[in-house]
Amino acid sequence: MRQRLPKNTYKALRKTIDLGVELDPAVAEVVANAMKDWAIEKGATHFTHWFQPMTGFTAEKHDSFISPTPDGKVIMEFSGKELIKGEPDASSFPSGGIRATFEARGYTAWDCTSPAFIKEDTLCIPTAFCSYTGEALDRKTPLLRSMEAISKQALRVLRLFGNETSQKVITTVGAEQEYFLIDKEFFKKRKDLVYTGRTLFGAMPPKGQELEDHYFGSLKERVAAYMKELDAELWKLGVAAKTRHNEVAPAQHELAPIFSSTNIATDHNQLIMDTMKKVANRHGLVCLLHEKPFAGVNGSGKHNNWSMSTDDGMNLLEPGTTPHENAQFLVFLAAIIKAVDVHADLLRLSAANTGNDHRLGANEAPPAIISIFLGEQLTDILEQIEKGPATSSKQGGMLTIGVSTLPALPKDATDRNRTSPFAFTGNKFEFRMVPSSASISGPNVVLNTIVADVLSEIADQLEKAADFNGAVQQLLQDIVKQHRRVIFNGNGYSEDWVEEAATRGLPNIRSTVEAIPAIITEKAISLYARHGVLSEVELHSRYEILLEEYSKQINIEARTMIEMGKRQIIPAVIKFATELAASINTIKAAAAGADVTVQGDLLAEVSSTLASFKAKSSALEKVTEEAADVEGGALTQATFYRESVFPAMGELRKVGDYIETLVDEALWPMPTYGELLFQV
Template identity: 50%
Template sequence: MATLRFQALKDASRRKPIHFEETDRKSILFGSNVFNEKAMKQYLTSDALKGVKGAIQFGTKIERKLADYIAMGMKEWALSKGVTHYTHWFQPLTGATAEKHDAFFETSYDGSDPVEKFGGGQLVQQEPDASSFPNGGIRNTFEARGYTAWDPTSPAFIYGTTLCIPTVFISYTGEALDNKIPLLRALSAMDDAATEVCKYFDKNVKKVTATLGWEQEYFLIDRSLANSRPDIVMTGRTLLGHTSAKGQQLDDHYFGSIPSRALMYMRDLEQECMLLGIPVKTRHNEVAPNQFELAPIFEETNLAVDHNCLLMDIMEKVAERHHFKVLLHEKPFKGVNGSGKHNNWSLATDTGVNLLSPSKTPMSNLQFLTFFINTIKAVNDYESLMRAAIATASNDHRLGANEAPPAIISVFIGEQLTKVLAELEGVTSGKLSPEEKTDLKLNVVGKIPDVLLDNTDRNRTSPFAFTGNKFEFRAVGSSANCSNAMTTLNTIVAKQLKDFKIEVDALIDQKGLKKDEAIFNVLREYIKLSKKILFEGDGYSEAWEIEAAKRGLSNFKTTPEALKARASKQALDLFSEMGVMNHVEVEARYEIELEEYVKKIQIEGRVLGDISKNHVIPTAIRYQNTLIENVRGLKEIFGTEFETIAKEQILLIKEISLHIEGINSKVEEMTNERKKANNLTNAQSMAEAYCNNVKPYFEVIRNHCDRLELLVDDQIWTLTKYRELLLTK
């Protein structure tokens, strides 16, 4: 095995950047492989084009006859680009994407008259097996029928020689079996609620769109080096390995010159993204060695989520061409920063207004404050559900690890806006005097654009921060599907806006208040009720944990703890009321996420036990035998004096024995705890057992292994080391 490690290092040292030419401007390449409006105008009839645009903009149903015409045009476009197959591309509850390819090619019953065929029925609906995907008990194995149905709001695209049609995935009995359906429902609820509130300020608003801009962090590791590590291959992270003498402590990687080999990868990746209409714009080195980031321009949330799912798949495929392995795990290496996927979220009207961006007029700023304060109130009321939305086994390693937001959900808005809210809170209740109206409009509301010019500081320890014209949900994990976080966020804000309108209308109709006064009164109460969620300080400090507990904020440090909020009465009522998920769908996802947690910890435990006993211990014994032979030789030469001369070797032999014994005993104990956990039938109890009784052994076993890494001769150590994984360009 040591030979494998050194061969991998030799292969990595010989790698040269793949030469890649960016010959066309990105604006020319962008969307070339997407069945977008430009392509539809060329290949669809006017009625078919009108039908698709109506479905996208207003959610109108596409008639079967039109679906046939759309399918015909889509097929002709795809064939003109060399496509041979099509697939319904969907997002089952595995966290990844799924696809089954069918050829356009068909023949008649007797095998004659071959033809490329693709009709409306094949476009609109397919029937994949629903029993082999996670379903949380919704479907039995013998009840396999499920359907994928075309989502026209996300355009079809070509990848390789396959036409990919974004779809939803639903069970025969009607429950959502994917991440897309709840997201679409949440976005619809947001549109309805936000549009109604917007009409207080502009009667012309007919639609509000939630927008998303994700920031994808990742590690690039030489593929041969990654493949020499069984833990990386099977779990996506290193389960052991001593930290390198040089890591990120010099801050010399962040925003530094991008290594040429990584840059060639990025350019190739961006080329693929441009063809697929993914508007990537930013690339740079992140904090840890061999860690990078790319970020796109904001898009409509459903499309942005689809693009991020597609991107994660493309990243790995492009990496193969460049002999890289992409690590999207939130914490692949101990001792250096992990990776996140900051979700930048905002709301935009069909009249071109960003509802979370202040303007120059008091009325526009009142609109801004309305959506700004309602968002804060929503997070305040549903902070435990927000934490549950980003809870995974891998993200547990990152949250609160002094490089990412803590597990306590709080909102950062900056010093200037804190003062604005304090002034607004101080307004007298009831009807406002003329002086109060003037003071509000000129001194509180009217000056917001000016103060925001200087409100550019950022709190990197905040999980949910306002950053000028958007909120940044920083706690989302790098490997996550954004849909979970976005479904939750849009649902809670939609619910809050719905309640806000009811309260404002009641003050107008029952108390006789003017619209602005009613809005101010409700917002002022929301400010008072939401103070516990606002925090401007150091989220990593122990003082904040104590303060957060006093405020009544949750602090779920593990996934099994956090996920309880997913199936709480508050969550069930929320998703049901907003039409996002029924009780069966919510509880199914709760079960699936617990099962996923158990399986990931179970796999990691098995892999750690295997590496420890079949790699580390044999290597340590081999080196120990070398030391023993050395001591015997010294005894033959020096006789009775050998104990003094061989003192250090003897101590080293004893130390190695202690670590070997420690590994053996702890792996056995961990295995026994795993067996006990596997006998539990309740998903929550099993997850807690794995979390509290199995997982703690990981660090103990790792410590023994990492100590042996420092003691054993480098020439016989079988596992590629951190300095080699992280510092190889």
């Protein structure tokens, strides 16, 4: 931009990006022309407004730069109007009732705070997406609103601490993305993976992840080649991919980018997921982003590392060497503690989807109970504050390993806790519950909004204080006393914690269906309205979309299981049983006294298990048909899917996985877990 735009244009655009000043259409015209020239030089022939509808994916409609001339030729044009505004069909995306089929008009609006990029031969312009009547139909608009809300309230608090120079507070995110890689040929032979992204049947092989040998292990050549190209493709798009490694489960891996502003980090995470899939295809692989593609081994999450910084570079969550003396840090820390405790239901909902229902609470991911890990140092300081002013901070010291050639290492003041859903990790919070397949927009909209709300309360209270220091001390003490229940530094995987959390009064929201109603409570509607993040209409639309999406996904999974059972598993088992019966008859005919007990016992077991499988399949089919006719609204139907269809799927799977262990491997109609997980 600096190289290609006139100085005044560049300054005007920077003002809009940095300070939120309204963009002059004349500036947009100059920017559009420069952007077009840059894109064409890079080989682009088309442009698109790249947006993020409520599908969870991205959307784009490509238009070429060509425009006809009176002499029958064409020129390459791109106007400021085309840059600023687009008109996709709003009724073809999920709207939760905001748009009917006959109400098709919607708009995309250029988000100049997120850089444009070139993907293949197309200039992609990040945009917000709204309806003809102005409601947000996407994931970017609420995120941008929430970022403005937290900046406004955080600046109020900073001014009270004497900061007159910072003009903006920016929330930053680094999203660690977990994923699986499997061979494309195996993928194509699994209807469950093709239709749902996860295996609906599959017996565990003799080896899983129990040897813990895959985590951080040496990369296989095929995987290393994939990761190398993935990095290169992401760097071309401006995505600063930084870290790559093997994860805990076989065939599981992780990629982490460098931190950036929450808006850009969200855009980049969408690009990461899209690019992962495309690059995998070139290597004869398939990238699985489902939260639980394989039963019996770890699933995938997305660790959302969230922090707050000023525009002049100060991290507001940096404790310093003596955090007990850092009153500003402690106020922001207290605001987050209160926000997470008061709005645990919204934070839990932000990490809810059908895939995560399989993952949360297992011995691989945080439990469904929202709690905060602070570590020994900060917990000790808060305990001091509860009784009076804090006077000391625990220090980490040095760690001596005991080998003379190895250096002494500076030791952190606190350990890490991978079982916590929301853990302080030095100068940021790691929200570990986020689903691997989901946009990180939802969790960050919630984080920004709930923290903004508490900061607003704090600013209101401190602005009226006659004795500022005394008011800060009292504020911290009150928050610690009222919300310390949410602080937990222990083992989040233990059953003891589930019981203890219940005694503390912490909610344990176990499923997506239970979580969704939190978005339309009076508390939530009031919260989002206070900060202009989402209107009541927009919240109700998302409520409907989430419930409908849940029901549709479970329905697709159930129907896929039924089809696989009828058309693949049952025929394969019948064929095996027929061959087994023929073998018994052949042996008896050849040698009347031959012992065919083994064959007979196996045939009997296969036949009885097949009968059980057919009964469970019929039961699933019946309850799935009933689900389609459930009346009483979206919540009633989603609840029926959760309480009736989902358990029936589990019952069918148990029998299906067992029967796989009985049937001749050569006759089994789909690639096994052993092939999927270990042959990449």
